[in-house]
Amino acid sequence: MNMSKRFIYGLVSLATIAMAGSSLAQNSPTPGGTLNMIAQPEPPVLMVGLNSQGPTLYVGGQIYQSLLSYGKDLKILPSLAKAWEASDDGLTYTFTLQDGVKWHDGKPFSADDVVFTADKFLREAHPRWRYIANTYVETITSPSPDKVIFKLKKPFSAFLYAFELSSFPVVPKHIYEGTDYRTNPANQTPIGTGPFKFKEWKRGSYIHLVKNEDYWKEGKPYLDELYFRIVPDAASRGVAFEKGAVDVLRGGDVEGFEVRRLSKLEGVTTTTEGWEMYSPLVFLQMNLRKAPFDNKLVRKAVMHAINREFIVKNVWFGLGEPATGPLASTTRFYTKDTTSYPFDLNAAKKLIAESGIKPQEHTIRLMPIPYGSQWDRMAEYVRQQLEQLGFKVNIQAVDAGGWSQALSDWNFDVTFNFTYQYGDPALGVARHYLSSNIIKGTPFGNNGGYSNSKVDELFLAAAEAVQTDQAAKAYAEAQKILTDEVPIGWLFEQRNVTIMRDKVKNLVRTGIGVNESMDEVWIAK
Template identity: 45%
Template sequence: MNRREFNLMLAATFGSSAFMGQAFSQEAGGTLTAIIQPEPPILNLGLNQQTPTGVVGGKLYEGLLSYAKDLTPQPLLADSWEISEDGLTYTFKLVQNAKWHDGQPFTSADVLFSCKSLLPETHPRARAVFDRCESIEAPDDFTVVFKLKKPFPAFIMAFETASAPMLPRHLLEGKDYRKDGAEQPPIGTGPFRLNEWVKGSHIHLTAVDDYYRPDQPKLKEIFYRVIPDAASRAVSLEQGETQLAQWQDIEPFDAERLSALEHLDMTTDGYEYFSPMVWIELNCRRPPMDDKRFRQALMHLIDREFVRDRILFGLANAATGPISSSMRFYDADVKTYEPSVEKAVALLDEMGLKPGADGVRATLKFTMVPAGEVWTRIAEYVRQALGAAGINVELQSNDLAGWVAAVSNGDFDISGNQLYQNGDPALGVARTYVSSNIRKGVMFSNTAGYSNPKVDELFEAAAIELDESKRQAYYTEVQQLLVEEMPVLWLCEQRYPTIYDNRLRDVVTSSTGVNANFATTHFAA
């Protein structure tokens, strides 16, 4: 099916021949057409947590909790919860009328299955969280009790949909989770179900008639259109063919222009839980990256404000260290690295890395991130910036699979990367730097191969400490230590643009924004 045929099909669905070329009139509720790029590999969030899977899968599956923009826990599949004073016992009371899309009831048995069996096998983040449990029990059909081995205050932040999606026990128990979970149609408790997926074209979701929250969802259906070309994505918003773009759908240089159009609005809200951090990944196992003076020199050669202003067009904050300024326990009182070729050269000379006859001190291979023009520009800028001190950078292009294989297996010199902070440093930050998470072949772990026993000690102490002021002290110390050692080169705290038709309401209602379930999202009458 080509683009023209798809547009005609949607126009017929909407009962409006005005779909092509201009925004169509939209009844209250109605049909949302959104962009999805790249196309998700699968929709089962228990097996895949990549961003496109999170966007679409977040309408199909649900976790026990949602989180407000200030990261306060909110009810979802759990109506209420209690935490014991000693921080060891978490008791969740579940909603009593939720159903899976095939009509079977959702109960505590599904929570036990998801948290004890499936997720620890298939979901790296969930495995790390639920490994901290001494036991997970269900005293009745609508109560689940988690007992921890040690206090872990970040535990309450681990139940958003992509971090701990609930999966149907009756369909997957006893199966090969990875094989059968990928092959079976996605069956969740969310407000939308999968109606059709035409690979390379669109994903069609329809409203669940008997969703457990009254008068929800507001939308009748959602079409996610796969549009690989960045210019075509912008045109689709401009002409009203799509009404929603998120994450990296729109290139930063186009965001301001599009948001200024009469029928479009833009927000950077809704990414607070993720707080994405962009950095240059360094393979700390290899010389000269294994010398902190070299890593410090690289930081002096990179102008983070240039990256923010000229590559990300202001849709970011310049990073100061490993914890985002939007997160709890952030501390700005750390060592700074102003752009200075002179300071970089002094550090390189100190470590004996002198330039050769050709002026080159070292040659690094940059394994480029195959994720759009922004990452290409970052790589090209890094090559230019490092060249000022005699460091030659060779750019290596590859596909997504090749990039993942190289970085996860430590087969690289430098690369780009971006990780989510997931509401708490114990969930989304520590994993990059603790030596216990150096896991060959596992992406988004400690792929830099950085190891420091003091860093390990501080992160673990902060993770199990209940006193907030003591946690802050631990995290302050580890931020200061990491910024001294520079295991990665932090660039920017990304602020993604969500651009949407200004008739849409309740697009962003939580800290997970467009990844939330869209149960209340609707068009104004």
């Protein structure tokens, strides 16, 4: 298959996408109503262009939009772009924008906003887009108010998958041009083009969004308002749903055993769909800049010392699959032909002895990701396993902002993270391993400091491949090298469950699930 083949897409209605587990056959959505959800943990900011942590994206996804969206089959769908076209040589991409779009402050949206977003704001502030723009993009121009043209320096086979909401949130030029993006006051009162507008953020209690009466899709959104409740305690979140104070629980809002219990309640629907674009893979992030994790044998020992099946079954209550390497099994170009690390403490201790490292001389700071008690329990388990290898381990508790800052500044020994695959390894996977992406300021780059010129070469060759088999060959070789060198300790692939009341209709429509604009969500009376 020629990967630079011409793509021309017309208008597509997102309403045609089916949602498993809900009745979309009803032809008369009921306008009005309030949808109550949970933001867990409380996000540090709602500006998606500056922070793409899960809670920020969940709330911010109703405020901001991108040019494109993606179906559960990863088919490319329209959002702020109604049509798009790629040249035969794969070097020129032309986007035609929707008509009549306005920012929440009433200013007209135009191609100038997209050019500013791509060439200025995200090039500076967004690690994934910065890499794509600096590596592949030659120019970004606007020949008319409704058209944007990207000219590439060389082919990039994943380019049309680079416009998912968290990767390319379009921001208002008139608000951010000439300012310090990170300190702009609009970050606290976000202005987007989405179906809901920011109303109020009562810290520690709720985030309130209201219907955008000037939304560019006529007659939508159906809902009047959204509340994202801040409920720090997992048990209390389950009670809130059970008593009807909350209508939706997304993956991670409650613990695994609560997922089982709440899913069986009368009038409740569940689905594992809506994660196809992300395919999250949880990993142990080690700082390779210093001992003991600068030693490959230590990293291999850690992999043997952690029972990934135990983590999935006992910490996450079966909501996952043990990972085998850097790519999720649901992602293009995944291969099983890699180095494996079965749970084997004896093998782990032998590798530690061979490494020359004296574990008792090292005190490791283990920083859990602050997303709930399951992550805390996993930290306790990992500490126990590292201590069995002879290391001293201190668990370092931080909030969401502190975790992001520490990882961004490389101020950590070991932490947890999870990568979204974004439909293609060039977008979601390579960023954690490319030496060119060792950049301070983001928790989602090459934070461990791994550098291997051969791996760099293979990822770049795969991304620029014209033929699919060429890309597959390069990705397969990269996976073999990475699983041998273990720059990251891959743990498991998440299988998230969204739980909702039957009255909530049309919630999970695309491959980005509850992060999708909820303009077509309605509540049955």
